[in-house]
Amino acid sequence: MTTTNSILFKPSKIANTAINNRLAVAPMTRVSAESDGKVGPLMKGYYENYATGGFGLIITEGLYTDELHSQAYLNQPGIATSAQADSWKPIIAAVHLKGAVLIAQLMHGGALSQYNHLSKPSIAPSAVQPKGKQMPAYHGEGAYKLPQAMTEQDIEVAVQGFVDAALRAEKAGFAGVEIHGANGYLLDQFLTEYTNQREDSYGGSLANRLRIYQQILTAVRESVGEALIVGVRFSQKKVNDTQYVWAGGEEAAKSTFAMIKECGADYIHTTEPLLNNAAFGEGESLASLAKKYSGLPVIANGGVSDPQLATDVLESGQADFVALGKIALSNQDWPNTVKNSNSIKGFNYSMLAPLVDLENAQRFNKDELGAA
Ligand SMILES: Cc1cc2nc3c(=O)[nH]c(=O)nc-3n(C[C@H](O)[C@H](O)[C@H](O)COP(=O)(O)O)c2cc1C
Known part of the structure; x- marks a missing residue:
């Protein structure tokens, strides 16, 4: 069914960067960095495996942006200092050498911060x-x-944190940055009515709740060189609220995605439990709406394990790329597996228990091999 002629393997582009195929690795936090936020020993092999396995695009786990309140997790990697950014250089070189494009996801945990190595309190719109x-x-x-x-000053500092992080990512050699605007973290807390009760220019109307996205994207785009890809990720659901739906429905999606285009972003990445489900009960998927209202390249994520669904989403024009999360964890070579018509290994949640870290995954894989 799926052959090398499949749309999955057609080269494409984001801005001026060529990408070998339509298959991306979704950003996945693996809490496997050193305690000072530099990359840990298992991370290079982990990212390199995705490139060897045929993914054209790899988005890193969320990297915290500043040495203040942005860190969300113990052993999360940061890009808040030059030393942290530089620690990615061997990974960047290895991934790019294999022909894949590596994008750094920039993340501020906001109220969902579970750990901060400086013992800072967590901050949020409200x-x-x-x-x-x-x-x-x-x-x-x-x-x-x-x-x-x-405070308004805290917001300015957080915005600048994203800009400085993007500059560090560029200098370290990443091909792009993805601003994490999804899943309930800081930016999503501004967008969401019930976590944003502000009465200033950052709260109330949708335009106000999107202001921080606009400020970050505009400032990042102005600060980095033209060649650096600048994208943004959106979701409706959150890690701590899996039922949430954008209150403004398609109209809100229209204003949001049109505004993102105006800020000079190069792509939009949408994530939903199932990437092609109607976003608002009926009608088009969030990915499809992002494409329709921004005209930008769109990466769609959520619920893909078999190649047919990914193919359908791309062929129907809902998205330009499909990002794989959990199924890529159990098949770091999913693209090559599909290309060679080999069977895809099912994802097993035990791989992420008791911790989502790479040491645990390694143990799990050894046990699996032992059992086979
Ligand atoms: C272990 C794990 C860590 C994740 N960490 C992040 C992250 O750092 N940033 C992010 O935007 N999404 C993160 N996600 C969400 C994934 O990018 C993806 O949206 C989600 O797994 C749904 O896609 P899937 O059905 O292909 O797994 C994570 C998911 C998993 C399973």
Whole structure:
């Protein structure tokens, strides 16, 4: 069924960067960095495997942006210092040598911060207790901390944190940056009505709730060179709220995606539980709406394991690239596996338990091999 002529393997581009095929690795936090935020010993092999396995595009796990409040997890890698950024150089070189494009995801945890090596309190648009519980697989326990409401100056500092992080990513040699605007973290806390109760120019209307995205994207685009890809990720669901749907429906999607295009972003990455499901009960998927209202290249993510679904999404024009998360964890060579018509290994949650780190995955893989 799927052959090398498949749309999955057709080269494409984001801005001026050529990408070998339509298959991306979704950003996945693996809490396997050193305690100072530099990359840990297992990370190079891990990222290199995806490139060897045939993925054209690899988006890193979320890297924290500043040495203030942005860190979300113990052993999360950062890009808040030059030393942290430079520690990625061997990974960047290895991945690029294999022909894949590596993009750094820039992330501020906001109210969902479970750990900060400087013992800073968490900050958020408003002092609202986050829903749900911290995630044990990422070293968390119990309720989230009550965040401090950000002052306008805190917002300026956080925006600048993204800009400086993007500059460090560029200098280290990443092909691009993805601003993490999804999954309930800081930017998504601004976008979401119930976590943003501000009465200033960052709260209230959709345009106000999107202001921080606009400021970050515009400032990053102005600060980095033209060749650096600048993308942004959106979701409706959050790690601590899997039911949330954008209140403004398609109209909100239209304004959001059109604004993103105006800021000079090069692509939009959407994630939904199932990438091609209607975003608002009926009608088009979030990916499809992003494409329609921005005209930008779109990466769609969520729920893909078999090549047919990925092919359908690309052929129907809903997206230009498909990003794989969990199935890529169990098949780091998913593109080559599909190309060679080999069978895809099912994803097993035990791989991420008790921790989502790479040491645990290695142990799991050894046990699997032993059992085989
Ligand atoms: C272990 C793990 C870590 C993740 N970390 C991140 C992250 O750092 N940034 C992000 O945007 N999404 C993160 N995600 C979400 C994935 O990028 C993806 O959206 C999600 O797994 C759904 O796609 P899938 O159905 O292909 O797995 C993570 C998911 C997993 C399983």
